[in-house]
Amino acid sequence: MKIAVDVMGGDFAPKAVIEGILLALPSLSNNEIILAVGPRDTIQSILDEHHYSGTQIQIIHADQVIEMGEHPTRALSQKPNSSIGIGFGLLKEGKADVFASAGNTGAMMVGSLFSVKTIEGIQRPAIAGFVPQTDGKYAVMLDIGANADCKPEMLEQFAILGSVYFEATTGIKSPRVGLINIGEEEQKGSILAQATHALLKANSKINFIGNIEGKDFFKGKADVIVTDGFTGNIMLKMGESIYNIMKDQGMTNDFVENTNYEKYGGSPIIGINGNVIIAHGASSPVAIKNMIGLCKSVVESKVCEKIKGIIENK
Amino acid sequence: MKIAVDVMGGDFAPKAVIEGILLALPSLSNNEIILAVGPRDTIQSILDEHHYSGTQIQIIHADQVIEMGEHPTRALSQKPNSSIGIGFGLLKEGKADVFASAGNTGAMMVGSLFSVKTIEGIQRPAIAGFVPQTDGKYAVMLDIGANADCKPEMLEQFAILGSVYFEATTGIKSPRVGLINIGEEEQKGSILAQATHALLKANSKINFIGNIEGKDFFKGKADVIVTDGFTGNIMLKMGESIYNIMKDQGMTNDFVENTNYEKYGGSPIIGINGNVIIAHGASSPVAIKNMIGLCKSVVESKVCEKIKGIIENK
The missing domain is CATH 3.40.718.10 (Isopropylmalate Dehydrogenase)
Incomplete structure (x- = not known):
């Protein structure tokens, strides 16, 4: 399972997000990989500070950031290399099983509609x-x-x-x-x-x-x-x-x-062709850890496929 | 000041309402009279149980009751002698300065619209x-x-x-x-x-x-x-x-x-030509006592007159 996480999303990003990922690692099995989406050098230096040298966190470089207050549609089109833009790219291409961010909620919603799109019939x-x-x-x-x-x-x-x-x-x-x-x-x-x-x-x-x-x-x-x-x-x-x-x-x-x-880690968007989690803007490392747990839950439970099955058999 | 109270309103009426009135008495001055609207004998017997023999509570006889589940408009027209019907009569004729009930909210609303009516312009x-x-x-x-x-x-x-x-x-x-x-x-x-x-x-x-x-x-x-x-x-x-x-x-x-x-005693209806308070259906004696305090507050503050002044000078 590949879990893409927007490292630049949230009021306390990137530090809180990376610390949350590190907190989540012990609960992940070896084949559960975190794709940390954001500026390579920034991410690497925070990982170095925490003496992390494993392979379960893979950095996916993204050199732009969509800020909390930005207009979602405009920001997504003007910043294709933003962490949210790159994250949705991974999801659409099947390189990630789920994408999660504590960043701009509107951009996460619009990104979902533009990339993996709404399930037909919804x-x-x-x-x-x-x-x-x-x-x-x-x-x-x-x-x-x-x-x-x-x-x-x-x-x-x-x-x-x-x-x-x-x-x-x-x-x-x-x-x-x-x-x-x-x-x-x-x-x-x-x-x-x-x-x-x-x-x-x-x-x-x-x-x-x-x-x-x-x-x-x-x-x-x-x-x-x-x-x-x-x-x-x-x-x-x-x-x-x-x-x-x-x-x-x-x-x-x-x-x-x-x-x-913090306990719940975020909110899934339901009714789209993919697994997307929106976390609270003020997410702490504990909230991010639980967000990753929520990511696992939606992927493992195959919610998205089950919804498609129900809607298509209407 | 004359405060009309529907003795038959609320889940624990008439007992809780009369006990609430008795609780409120010490906070009322001599010229603040409670008009207890409901079946004379029932009210008198509960007052007797509490050894009340004063003159500050005056019974206004009403031999019908609008139940909680009844259709407001139908109930009001079919039960003109209900405690709610009689209460609104007192209010309309200026025999009461305020009318309060923990009974059927819909009937209190409809009664307000039919008796004292909405302030012109509202x-x-x-x-x-x-x-x-x-x-x-x-x-x-x-x-x-x-x-x-x-x-x-x-x-x-x-x-x-x-x-x-x-x-x-x-x-x-x-x-x-x-x-x-x-x-x-x-x-x-x-x-x-x-x-x-x-x-x-x-x-x-x-x-x-x-x-x-x-x-x-x-x-x-x-x-x-x-x-x-x-x-x-x-x-x-x-x-x-x-x-x-x-x-x-x-x-x-x-x-x-x-x-x-219980602390607030009820909710005023605002925007009508009169003072009407709706109390919680589950009102306890303490809630009824506070309802009477709220009645005093709306009368003394002349809210109704002030609203008319503002709306008419628009």
């Missing part, structure tokens, strides 16, 4: 986020920000994408799908939520358990949480803020620890 | 919720559920309504208005959020500080948080769930305590 790929549950497990929520405005049919596909992802990565059959809404009854909520409820209820491919409210978000009611990218982004970030608030106040326990985004 | 009234902040203060968020689908112009009015409410009840001038969105930059977010951002930025009547994200929700960035009723309802309920989760896990501190909805 209206819009989604970004999936992990939501800690009070029972110690987690739910997968999608979309968490790629699609701020959604149609009911998009949310219906997100339910299928999330179900395949959850089953493939956890082994739990027929995961419970919940729709975020402002009441339990099916006639409650926005026009979008009402129309989506009807579609999910009628869809025999998923195990739809009905609406779930804000108060149920952490309560272990659903394995797959379906919502538009606006609502999902706000809920996910609000959930993550619990960790910082409690830490600042000197309080912690298992649940609070599980609201720390 | 597109849609909003329900305001209180959001605890990590600095110990609170922000006012609207809408929290009356309007699941909103237009930019509605959100612009919510910003004005919230600003007037916040200033009138706290005395803090030019409260900071934040728009819930999925990024800080003005071009980020849903079509609704982008269009609303432009309107808020151009509106000289409010102190618009820009977008605030899910991660900022509790962080003291804004005094007035503007969003549609779908997003607001989900955020508020998610915030309230922190209290139950932490309590279940035996953890608490000032911030966690402030996520307990």
Whole structure:
């Protein structure tokens, strides 16, 4: 397995990224190779500082960087030798099994659409986020920000994408799908939520358990949480803020620890012809280590192939 | 001041409501009268149990009850002698300065629109919720559920309504208005959020500080948080769930305590020609006591009159 990592992505890159890769190495088997994408000399000097001289980290030279604030499409076309541009090249050519970055989220999304492209039959790929549950497990929520405005049919596909992802990565059959809404009854909520409820209820491919409210978000009611990218982004970030608030106040326990985004390592883009992970901009070395674990999980579970199978057999 | 309270509203009515009224009595001055709306005999017997024989609680007989699950409009027209129907009658006729209930939220909303009616010039009234902040203060968020689908112009009015409410009840001038969105930059977010951002930025009547994200929700960035009723309802309920989760896990501190909805007593409906408070369905006696405190606050601060002044002088 070849895991391409954008060494220049994130607020603390390249140092935090390379240190995260080094942290991940002991958990990798010999045939799991990290392709560290970024400026050769910079990467080499940080590896030297850490006295690394192995062969499991291979440097793929990229001498440009897409900054966090840059316009995604423009940056990708103007910087073909950026670490993100080169990373997507590796993925498209099959030289990497997965590409991950803590850099410009928009560029990662646009890069996915332009290189490996959306799976045929999928209206819009989604970004999936992990939501800690009070029972110690987690739910997968999608979309968490790629699609701020959604149609009911998009949310219906997100339910299928999330179900395949959850089953493939956890082994739990027929995961419970919940729709975020402002009441339990099916006639409650926005026009979008009402129309989506009807579609999910009628869809025999998923195990739809009905609406779930804000108060149920952490309560272990659903394995797959379906919502538009606006609502999902706000809920996910609000959930993550619990960790910082409690830490600042000197309080912690298992649940609070599980609201720390570092634990999950990032968010897969689902619905494209390849494995792409977007990590948190503020990723620490521990977050990067877990990002690499997430990369392994999506490759090993063959999520992408399974989604293609389901969508094509529609 | 006459405060009409629906004794039959809420999961634990009438007992919890009457006990809440009794808890509130010591904080009321002699000329602050509670109009307890509900079945005379039932109310009297609970007051007798508590050995109450004063005159500050006056029973207003109502022999019908609108249940939690009933269709609001139908229930109000079929049950004119319900406690909610009678309560709105008192409000409309000026026999009460404020009406509060922990009962059917939809019926409280519809009752407001049919009896005291929307202030001329207001597109849609909003329900305001209180959001605890990590600095110990609170922000006012609207809408929290009356309007699941909103237009930019509605959100612009919510910003004005919230600003007037916040200033009138706290005395803090030019409260900071934040728009819930999925990024800080003005071009980020849903079509609704982008269009609303432009309107808020151009509106000289409010102190618009820009977008605030899910991660900022509790962080003291804004005094007035503007969003549609779908997003607001989900955020508020998610915030309230922190209290139950932490309590279940035996953890608490000032911030966690402030996520307990009981503290705030309810949510005012803003933008109507009268003072109406909707309390949480699960209201305990303490919550009802605080609901009565909130009733006093909205009457004393003359929010309703101030909003009319602002809107009519547009």
